[in-house]
Amino acid sequence: MKLSELAKYIDAEFLGLDRDISSLSGLKEASSSQISYLENSKMLDVFKQTKAGAVIVSKEFAQYAPKDTEILISDNPHLSMAKASKYFAKIPFDGSKKPFIEKSAFVEKDVFIGSETVIEEGVRVMSGVRIGANVRIGKNTLIYPNTVIYDDCIVGENCIIQANVVVGSDGFGYAHTKEGEHIKIYHSGNVILENDVEIGSGTTIDKAVFGSTRIGKGTKIDNLVQIGHNCETGQSCIIVSQVGLSGSTKLGRNVIMGGQSATSGHLEIGDFAMIAARGGVSKSIKGGETYGGFPLVLQKEWLKTQVKLAKFLKTFQGVNNER
Amino acid sequence: MKLSELAKYIDAEFLGLDRDISSLSGLKEASSSQISYLENSKMLDVFKQTKAGAVIVSKEFAQYAPKDTEILISDNPHLSMAKASKYFAKIPFDGSKKPFIEKSAFVEKDVFIGSETVIEEGVRVMSGVRIGANVRIGKNTLIYPNTVIYDDCIVGENCIIQANVVVGSDGFGYAHTKEGEHIKIYHSGNVILENDVEIGSGTTIDKAVFGSTRIGKGTKIDNLVQIGHNCETGQSCIIVSQVGLSGSTKLGRNVIMGGQSATSGHLEIGDFAMIAARGGVSKSIKGGETYGGFPLVLQKEWLKTQVKLAKFLKTFQGVNNER
Amino acid sequence: MKLSELAKYIDAEFLGLDRDISSLSGLKEASSSQISYLENSKMLDVFKQTKAGAVIVSKEFAQYAPKDTEILISDNPHLSMAKASKYFAKIPFDGSKKPFIEKSAFVEKDVFIGSETVIEEGVRVMSGVRIGANVRIGKNTLIYPNTVIYDDCIVGENCIIQANVVVGSDGFGYAHTKEGEHIKIYHSGNVILENDVEIGSGTTIDKAVFGSTRIGKGTKIDNLVQIGHNCETGQSCIIVSQVGLSGSTKLGRNVIMGGQSATSGHLEIGDFAMIAARGGVSKSIKGGETYGGFPLVLQKEWLKTQVKLAKFLKTFQGVNNER
Numbered sequence: 001m002k003l004s005e006l007a008k009y010i011d012a013e014f015l016g017l018d019r020d021i022s023s024l025s026g027l028k029e030a031s032s033s034q035i036s037y038l039e040n041s042k043m044l045d046v047f048k049q050t051k052a053g054a055v056i057v058s059k060e061f062a063q064y065a066p067k068d069t070e071i072l073i074s075d076n077p078h079l080s081m082a083k084a085s086k087y088f089a090k091i092p093f094d095g096s097k098k099p100f101i102e103k104s105a106f107v108e109k110d111v112f113i114g115s116e117t118v119i120e121e122g123v124r125v126m127s128g129v130r131i132g133a134n135v136r137i138g139k140n141t142l143i144y145p146n147t148v149i150y151d152d153c154i155v156g157e158n159c160i161i162q163a164n165v166v167v168g169s170d171g172f173g174y175a176h177t178k179e180g181e182h183i184k185i186y187h188s189g190n191v192i193l194e195n196d197v198e199i200g201s202g203t204t205i206d207k208a209v210f211g212s213t214r215i216g217k218g219t220k221i222d223n224l225v226q227i228g229h230n231c232e233t234g235q236s237c238i239i240v241s242q243v244g245l246s247g248s249t250k251l252g253r254n255v256i257m258g259g260q261s262a263t264s265g266h267l268e269i270g271d272f273a274m275i276a277a278r279g280g281v282s283k284s285i286k287g288g289e290t291y292g293g294f295p296l297v298l299q300k301e302w303l304k305t306q307v308k309l310a311k312f313l314k315t316f317q318g319v320n321n322e323r
Numbered sequence: 324m325k326l327s328e329l330a331k332y333i334d335a336e337f338l339g340l341d342r343d344i345s346s347l348s349g350l351k352e353a354s355s356s357q358i359s360y361l362e363n364s365k366m367l368d369v370f371k372q373t374k375a376g377a378v379i380v381s382k383e384f385a386q387y388a389p390k391d392t393e394i395l396i397s398d399n400p401h402l403s404m405a406k407a408s409k410y411f412a413k414i415p416f417d418g419s420k421k422p423f424i425e426k427s428a429f430v431e432k433d434v435f436i437g438s439e440t441v442i443e444e445g446v447r448v449m450s451g452v453r454i455g456a457n458v459r460i461g462k463n464t465l466i467y468p469n470t471v472i473y474d475d476c477i478v479g480e481n482c483i484i485q486a487n488v489v490v491g492s493d494g495f496g497y498a499h500t501k502e503g504e505h506i507k508i509y510h511s512g513n514v515i516l517e518n519d520v521e522i523g524s525g526t527t528i529d530k531a532v533f534g535s536t537r538i539g540k541g542t543k544i545d546n547l548v549q550i551g552h553n554c555e556t557g558q559s560c561i562i563v564s565q566v567g568l569s570g571s572t573k574l575g576r577n578v579i580m581g582g583q584s585a586t587s588g589h590l591e592i593g594d595f596a597m598i599a600a601r602g603g604v605s606k607s608i609k610g611g612e613t614y615g616g617f618p619l620v621l622q623k624e625w626l627k628t629q630v631k632l633a634k635f636l637k638t639f640q641g642v643n644n645e646r
Numbered sequence: 647m648k649l650s651e652l653a654k655y656i657d658a659e660f661l662g663l664d665r666d667i668s669s670l671s672g673l674k675e676a677s678s679s680q681i682s683y684l685e686n687s688k689m690l691d692v693f694k695q696t697k698a699g700a701v702i703v704s705k706e707f708a709q710y711a712p713k714d715t716e717i718l719i720s721d722n723p724h725l726s727m728a729k730a731s732k733y734f735a736k737i738p739f740d741g742s743k744k745p746f747i748e749k750s751a752f753v754e755k756d757v758f759i760g761s762e763t764v765i766e767e768g769v770r771v772m773s774g775v776r777i778g779a780n781v782r783i784g785k786n787t788l789i790y791p792n793t794v795i796y797d798d799c800i801v802g803e804n805c806i807i808q809a810n811v812v813v814g815s816d817g818f819g820y821a822h823t824k825e826g827e828h829i830k831i832y833h834s835g836n837v838i839l840e841n842d843v844e845i846g847s848g849t850t851i852d853k854a855v856f857g858s859t860r861i862g863k864g865t866k867i868d869n870l871v872q873i874g875h876n877c878e879t880g881q882s883c884i885i886v887s888q889v890g891l892s893g894s895t896k897l898g899r900n901v902i903m904g905g906q907s908a909t910s911g912h913l914e915i916g917d918f919a920m921i922a923a924r925g926g927v928s929k930s931i932k933g934g935e936t937y938g939g940f941p942l943v944l945q946k947e948w949l950k951t952q953v954k955l956a957k958f959l960k961t962f963q964g965v966n967n968e969r
Contacts, residue, residue, distance in 0.1 A: 112450035130468035145776035435773035453791035
């Protein structure tokens with residue numbers, strides 16, 4: 001799409017050299033055929049070095065653009081980016097081209113496998129599975145009935161994906177207008193499941209805005225877990241049922257998340273940390289410890305606190321009743 | 324079904340003028356071919372004005388029936404209604420008649436579209452989607468693989484429904500016998516998604532007992548959210564992952580429900596209210612404020628309280644240890 | 647599989663009389679053609695009486711084996727059992743043999759029904775349902791679209807299973823190596839739904855390691871509930887949306903679990919107990935009472951405590967501010 005044309009759709013001003021743009025990407029990763037955006041001053045240094053063909057930017061920062069990068073001026077670059085994302089979104093679950101299925105793979109009759117998707121040796125794709133276009137399923141992986149894997153995802157070898165799982169659905173990301181409307185950010189990233197990952201039934205894992213949501217080698221995820229866009233787990237994590245990881249949470253290796261625990265996103269949990277059931281993680285924490293409660297504390301402190309509180313309130317009841 | 328026959332199935336006494344009844348409805352909405360019920364004295368004024376052809380009612384209230392309304396006397400009208408609901412339940416996902424699919428709509432081969440369902444222009448129905456009978460899908464709406472939409476639901480224009488969503492499943496409603504059995508209330512309502520709604524993967528939205536569960540224009544719902552029967556949201560709400568809205572919750576416009584927050588049902592949340600992650604709403608609250616905690620308080624108070632509590636317990640520990 | 651061969655795969659020492667073993671089972675239930683394991687001394691008395699053809703056991707307990715039971719010595723019998731479980735796992739969702747479908751059952755065209763599965767009279771199997779091999783679906787049961795039922799499960803009569811439910815997925819069970827890897831325990835048990843059970847949309851129920859996960863007669867389960875492996879509920883329980891029951895939880899009859907409540911597993915809840923919304927059950931509790939909070943207390947105490955705490959903190963604020 002021509003920059004001049006795009007500028008009209010996204011309420012941006014464009015006075016540069018017109019050129020064709022093929023897709024949207026992050027400031028760091030964008031190439032000369034891609035457009036990106038500068039949300040705020042935090043990314044200014046990255047902006048100065050970007051290889052992007054064009055960047056959506058507010059007036060004040062336009063002066064810092066590299067010389068080979070075209071500029072689209074917007075009052076709200078995040079909102080303009082959201083509007084632009086729609087024009088680069090592909091048709092989902094395209095089946096117009098053939099997939100590549102290894103002979104030793106077993107694929108049930110009543111499944112959908114999208115254009116140019118690769119199914120490697122020994123894979124078993126069970127009844128009702130829907131796999132988008134340009135996906136790769138690694139050797140000997142089992143996919144149980146009615147699971148859905150979106151376009152562009154990569155599933156490693158020896159993975160097990162139970163029934164009714166969703167891998168690669170759009171992340172929950174919107175820009176907001178002054179009038180309080182929410183404008184969808186169409187996600188162009190994917191999900192990568194490394195080797196030996198298992199995913200429990202009914203779990204949902206969203207794809208990244210750009211780049212990848214990544215589940216590390218040997219990580220095991222229970223049923224009805226929610227993994228937000230751009231999350232990353234290290235190897236051999238254990239994520240128990242009904243956990244929620246908000247967007248851009250990073251887990252180290254062998255992290256254990258207890259049942260119904262959750263994170264508020266954009267934070268890191270160190271290697272070998274353990275979060276007790278219902279623990280609510282709202283900032284980065286170091287590894288090797290067990291945490292619990294909401295707000296989160298060391299689990300042993302949480303347990304002590306609960307006992308103390310119960311004790312105190314027995315006393316306090318007396319005092320209170322005397323008044 | 325004849326009233327005299329129905330009365331036998333539902334343990335009710337019927338001495339009036341026999342007539343044919345076609346379905347079950349609320350006291351307010353019922354017409355002369357429908358039957359309704361009076362659960363308790365709160366609805367007595369509505370009962371006096373009902374247009375229902377017949378009403379199931381306890382002995383004490385029978386005298387207040389309008390003259391054109393037949394009466395079925397029951398010791399437990401709610402239980403009798405539940406029993407009656409079974410006899411009016413339609414066969415679900417009936418495919419005996421043709422749907423109406425606009426030429427510009429794209430419908431994958433391996434989907435189910437029920438009797439007389441309408442698929443409007445530009446809709447994309449992906450692989451494995453199951454749509455019941457008498458549904459309407461508005462223009463340009465995208466429905467991702469393996470999503471299920473029950474009979475009679477209405478989906479607006481430009482909606483996006485991610486994979487493995489359920490729209491219109493039966494609400495969780497039962498009447499209870501003296502012996503502790505639960506008798507299912509078959510739901511005859513539907514779900515309405517207004518225009519520009521997005522629903523995240525794995526989310527479930529139950530249909531109304533009578534009438535509609537309604538998701539307002541431009542509302543965005545994340546993954547694995549549960550919306551109970553007869554809920555209503557205003558326009559442009561944001562409902563984050565793993566939220567649970569109990570039956571008959573009403574949200575105003577631009578309400579934000581943080582991750583894993585929940586409501587206990589039959590309550591209202593005002594316009595522009597924000598519920599922090601894990602907030603538990605157990606009574607109606609006014610709009611324009613941010614709330615958190617369980618029991619729910621203003622979020623700034625909850626934060627203060629947590630700090631104070633931690634401080635106090637440090638002191639209290641000393642005192643306690645001296646004893 | 648020959649014991650001598652199996653021993654190599656599972657890092658165990660085998661010096662006994664070689665024989666063929668057909669499957670893995672619990673110490674109590676195992677027959678002479680099965681292998682079992684002794685995890686720790688708690689099960690020593692059961693081990694002494696086992697009828698198992700072979701048992702994986704640590705060196706110290708080998709001497710207590712019954713004379714007809716062969717012994718495989720392992721440093722980590724639990725880990726060796728996990729490794730063995732893989733070799734006895736059947737190919738899932740096998741469709742090589744015909745199912746038995748009663749004439750009066752209605753089965754949509756686009757479903758999968760595995761080998762030798764029995765569909766009884768009056769059952770309705772809707773579009774996109776996937777049922778594994780060797781399953782039995784009892785009379786007049788309704789199964790809504792895209793629900794998945796794994797191999798060997800038994801569904802009673804007059805059950806209702808809403809859309810996108812998963813019954814019988816593998817439980818979340820692993821043995822752990824010294825290096826922090828998680829070795830999957832392939833589950834050979836099943837799920838039994840007794841008569842008159844209803845399951846809400848998106849709910850997941852895991853099969854047992856050995857034996858059965860069991861949902862009692864007339865129990866009603868709401869949407870997006872997680873039931874772990876080897877759980878059992880009594881008759882007529884009510885389990886509200888987003889509840890999580892960890893593995894081996896036992897509910898008595900008419901237990902009510904409020905929305906988002908949870909249990910930590912390996913515990914019992916007595917008949918007619920009620921857990922308020924968000925209650926977290928971490929040890930066995932007796933029936934007939936209402937509980938709430940986390941840590942769990944009697945609900946009336948939880949309510950009192952919350953009021954007291956709020957009162958106290960008002961006072962404490964004053965003191966604190968004076969400092």
